[in-house]
Amino acid sequence: MGIRIKGTGRYVPEKILNNADLEKMVDTSDEWIVTRTGIKERHIAADNETTSDMATKAALAALENAGITADQLDFIIVSTVTPDHAFPCTAALVQKKIGAGQCPCFDQEAACSGLLYAFNTAYALMSSPLAYKRVLVIGAEKMTSLVDWSDRSTCVLFGDAAAAFVLENDGDPETGDFYVAGELGADGNWSDILQVPGGGSANPPTHQTVDDKLHFLKMGGPKTFHMAVLSMTNACRAVLEKSGKTIDDIAWAIPHQANRRIIDAVAERIGCPEKVYLNVDRYGNTSSASIGICLDELNRSGNLKRGDLILTASFGAGLTWASMLIRW
Numbered sequence: 001m002g003i004r005i006k007g008t009g010r011y012v013p014e015k016i017l018n019n020a021d022l023e024k025m026v027d028t029s030d031e032w033i034v035t036r037t038g039i040k041e042r043h044i045a046a047d048n049e050t051t052s053d054m055a056t057k058a059a060l061a062a063l064e065n066a067g068i069t070a071d072q073l074d075f076i077i078v079s080t081v082t083p084d085h086a087f088p089c090t091a092a093l094v095q096k097k098i099g100a101g102q103c104p105c106f107d108q109e110a111a112c113s114g115l116l117y118a119f120n121t122a123y124a125l126m127s128s129p130l131a132y133k134r135v136l137v138i139g140a141e142k143m144t145s146l147v148d149w150s151d152r153s154t155c156v157l158f159g160d161a162a163a164a165f166v167l168e169n170d171g172d173p174e175t176g177d178f179y180v181a182g183e184l185g186a187d188g189n190w191s192d193i194l195q196v197p198g199g200g201s202a203n204p205p206t207h208q209t210v211d212d213k214l215h216f217l218k219m220g221g222p223k224t225f226h227m228a229v230l231s232m233t234n235a236c237r238a239v240l241e242k243s244g245k246t247i248d249d250i251a252w253a254i255p256h257q258a259n260r261r262i263i264d265a266v267a268e269r270i271g272c273p274e275k276v277y278l279n280v281d282r283y284g285n286t287s288s289a290s291i292g293i294c295l296d297e298l299n300r301s302g303n304l305k306r307g308d309l310i311l312t313a314s315f316g317a318g319l320t321w322a323s324m325l326i327r328w
């Protein structure tokens, strides 16, 4: 096999909401947000801009970067917690918008860990007897559709974005797969510390659920922080052990961009602060798009060399976590 990341793409909405703007909306300050999270600004989708719109723009950029056309795709996976609709899947809407014919597609939901879960799924689909040759993997989120703009403990954290990847099996064993090692985990016992309580089958939408703001995301911040550091650190260590690599072999470390302090704590524990890629200051937490945006920025700025090892790690609602060692 020779399953590689052939192309990358990203899209971030034009509108920027900075900390000064938030100071006018809730009782917060630029100083608090920067000190506690490292976030300075985030991008906000337009009211009529959907997750599939953003995913489509990222996908077209990735296809161009890969040098292939949409009709050459064999499968599409979209990772999102903010689908356009409960159904049809957002992946089907992207398939239509990019003109990918009738290739199979579905959405995968593992919150902020979703992109790494989707990479694992795609790799399994490509390396199994199913042998799909070209798979489009997208992480796309309109997180601001879940944000309560009167809740200062969450509204300062999130932004909207999409990132897309064309994975291709060129059939050449000399190429080396992009997938070196992975570690996925989840613990449903912690499902209530980060959730959207209303709008699903547990609490179908009613006037009451809307009045009670149950359709907005709720988070136990400090507990989530603690679990994020613990699970991402352990997952990174597991991946290094599985692959027989050490932190010295790593060119870049890309942690999920939720909070600068979480990133620093994980980097400190695994011993690679100087190798960490950061953009949380510019985008905030874009959930399953976050690691993808980092990878695309690194790729397009010429900072990735063939064969570079990239250690990624993520954490999100579920609770879910993931780490993956990627060969460029």
Ligand code: UT7
Pocket (backbone or CB within 6 Å): 027, 028, 029, 032, 033, 036, 037, 112, 152, 153, 154, 156, 194, 220, 221, 222, 223, 224, 225, 228, 258, 259, 262, 285, 287, 315, 316, 317
């Ligand atoms: O994407 C995956 C999941 N998400 C995460 O990984 C996020 C994890 N959690 C965090 O990043 C942090 O817990 C937060 C950034 C959400 C909060 O930071 P913290 O240092 O854990 O603060 P806290 O929740 O313990 O709150 C400290 C104080 C409280 O005031 P009192 O009770 O000490 O008077 C809050 O009410 O800060 C207050 N506070 C704020 N003050 C100004 C909370 N939000 C704000 C705000 N501006 N935006």
